[in-house]
Structures are given as structure tokens and as C-alpha cells.
Amino acid sequence: MTGPVMNARAALAAFGLAAGALPASPAQAEKLLLALSSQQVTIASNYAGGELTLFGAARGEPRRSGGRWEAVVRARGPGRTLQVRRKERVGPFWINGPARSFERAPDFLAVLSSKPLASVAAPEDIASEQLSLAAAADGAPAGGTRRLDAAEDAAFVTALVRRQTQRGHWREDGRGVAFLDRDVFRATIHLPPDVAFGAYEVEARLYDQGRLAALETITFRVVKAGFEQRVARFADRERLLYGFGMALLAIAFGWTASAAFRRD
Template sequence: MSVPGRMLLLGVLLANLSLAGLALPARAEKLVVVLAAERIGITSSFSGTQVVAITVVERDGQSISRSGAYDAVALIRGPERTQVTRRKVRWAGLWVNGPSRTYVGAPTYFAAIANRPFADIAGDDLRAEHNIGLDFLRLSTRGRLPGDVDDKAFRDAFVAAKRTDGLYVESDRGVTFINDTVLRASFPLPANTPVGSYKIDVLLLSQGAIVARGEASIDLVKEGFEASVFRASREQPLLYGLASVVLAIAMGWMAGIVFRRN
């Protein structure tokens, strides 16, 4: 190839590289989420605890500049299970179970916390997409069509019951900015928190848009004598059942001796 031809080819390659560089998106922030503990042991004396997540916002020279302060939302989701909400009805002078809704894959624990009111941080569309807040938590029902007139009443009752038990939490004061690039999120876990794996999502927002996201996980496990009994009930159910029957008989026999009247 002649020298002019090589120069022309080099010019074309440089132009393409320049255009490719312009087409690349500006680098955004990166979140690093660190937990105070990644495993919590549950014993008979467990009375609840707090899960604390420290998040660091990492920026470099290529990160785009932001106007205004950051906002942050932290979400934690516990093990998913099928759960049922029932409505009591009066029949023949008695209160009995009536209509119900079955929620498939509903989180046994869910918390959404932020540094200020959710409505001031993001719009409804973004909140619905990312389950930001209890009003926007997606719950799938079995055997019912969306839009059923009774669905909202059942859903509200389900969420209200979970909130009463401390298993569904929403707070606009759970996230605190220690400084411009470090924030602290604290989730309350009540004594009745189910064991299992919990997933934590931290969303960093600017002017109503998500600019970075970080994840972490924490495990709640049974420990001590309770853990041994739990494992035995799962791994050797026959022996566990026989031992329970023998123990019940022995306790009944001992009670009969203690309270026997002469």
C-alpha cells in the first residue's frame, strides 16, 4: 500500500475510534456495601437485632458531575414463601374462615428505608419498578385476576398484619449520610424474624434517577440446642417423631406422679 493510502487508512481508524469514544457512556458512581455482620445466629434468647449496612460511594476522574445532593434507598428482602390472608365471616353465630387470597413468593420480611420521604426521592414509575415502599411492593396472587375489586382490601390487610408483626417496615429516616460519600442504613429485625437468606439492595439516586446500585446478603441461622433439634426434625424425621412421642409419654407419667392424690 502506498504512503498516501496508509495515511488515509490511519485517518479513518482514528476517526472511528473518536466516534466510539464519544458513544461510550460516562462512567457513573459505584457503591460498595459493607455489613456489620454477614451472619446472625438465632437462639432461644434472641429478642431482635439491627442489620447495619455501611455504603461507600466510589468516584473517579471519569465520573460525571452531579448537581445537588444524593438520595438513597435501602431495601432488604427475606425468604420468599407462599402465604395466605383470610377474611373471617359470621356463620350460624360463629366466626369462621371465609374468602382468602394466596400470595405466591411473598417475602416473609421486607423493609424499605430512605433518607427522606419516598415521594420526594423518586416518581411512582421508578418506585413501582424497584419495589420502593410498601405501596409499591409487588405481590402475586394465585387464582385471581388483577384488578379484582377485593384484591386491594386483602392486600392492605396482608401488609397491615405484617407491619403489626414488625415483618414489613417502611421508614424515611432509616438511611443517614455520614458525609457526601458514606451512608449508613439500619434495618430492624424483630424476634420473630424467619431464618434464611436476606438480600440487601442500596440504590443511590440523583434528581429522581438511579445512578448507582450496590448489593449484599446476610444469613439468619439457628444455633445451639434449637439448631440441633431443627436439623434432627429435617434429617431424621422418624427418629424425631418417636423421640417426641416418648418424651410426651414420660412427661405425662411424671406429671401423674407429682400431682397424684392419695
């Protein structure tokens, strides 16, 4: 047995002993075991992005695919309202046009699979379970009062996926899950430098020729550390005093700049 497989099995065994039974239905708990390289990501002033490794172990034999599993791993961050606004040209000017709000959309989303997603799960499952980036965007409730037709709404969905992908907050990789041997797999979750604080959920799905055979979830948290954590705690406990202090600091900076560039 190779070194990476032994390390993965050791991590899964240690996690199983430490955590006991994972929250899942009895049938599924016997199918899939998960472990993360870390269950807390600490953000300090020098944080420039990071990564977590998910290890998974499938139990039992595939019944339909001749001894081969396929896996899909989806990592989701805190939900928030994301807005996409279209610019329109009026003569020589560009003005704000129609907008589409995506409520409770994940600020961070990574969809990793052992093969391209369309080769692993059925299209209706991808849409209903919001496994792809487009399905996740399309499934986010629309905000605002203006109703969009189907073509216009699809254009906003495409724009949101493009923007979030360019920011490094959304990612889809059809080769992002690697099987180390027949039943042990690994996936690396890349976190951007401006990752949001809060709780994250990692969901792993095991497929047997397009049929969902097991589903399991595990969580991790992104938290502040050092000076940033102390400032955040103070701001939360003493909101009025914190706001007053920030106002005084802004005035002091303004006065200093004015004095430095004052002309005699």
C-alpha cells in the first residue's frame, strides 16, 4: 500500500476514533467516512489564502459499476445576498440597468468531482441538488420587485457564475477528486485570501453508475485570530464605544493630513 493511501487511512481512522459516529442515517453511515485535514481555519493579518484536504473512505462494493466508485465533493460557505447589475449604454454614457439579487447564495462554493459532473450524476439530480455552479446560482431565490423573463434571468445567472469564479470564490473542477485506491479518495479545497468568516459545510456524495449510493457531510469554521480577533470582539461587545473611537480616529487622520499639506 502506498504512502498517501496509508496516510489517508490513518487520518480517517484517527477521526473515527475521536469523533465516534458521524451524523447520518444508519445505512449511509456504513457507506462513507470523512475526515478533514483541519476543522478550523485561522485568519490573521498575513493570511493570503489556504487549502484544506478532505479524505473519504467508501465502505462496501459498488453494485452496478464493476468495482468503481465516483465521488462529488461540494464545499459551501456562509450564505449572503449577491447582486448582479447590468450596464446599459445610452448615447455616450453607461448607466445602471436591470439588476438581479441572489438571496442566500453561498459566498464560497467549490464543486469537485472524480470525473466531469455530467458523467457522474444525472442532469435532473445536478439541477435539483444544486451540484453545479450554474444550478446553485439558478436555485438562489431572486430578490427585488422587477420580474425577469427566462432568457434575461439566465443571463444574470451566467454573469454571477463568471464574476464569482473570477474572484476565486466559486470553483468547479471535474478532476478535483482523486481516488488513491479503490475506496479511498482525496479532494483539496482552496480558500481565497478574502474568505468569509463563519461555518462551512463539506458534502461528499458517492455514486455508482449515476445512482447516489451514499451521502455524508462534515463542517469546518473560518475564524479571526490575533489583533483582528481582539478588535472584532471589542467591536461586538462595545459597539457604541467602538463607533465613537473610529469617528475620533477618522477626525485625527483628517486633521493630520490637513496639517501636513497646509500651504503657508
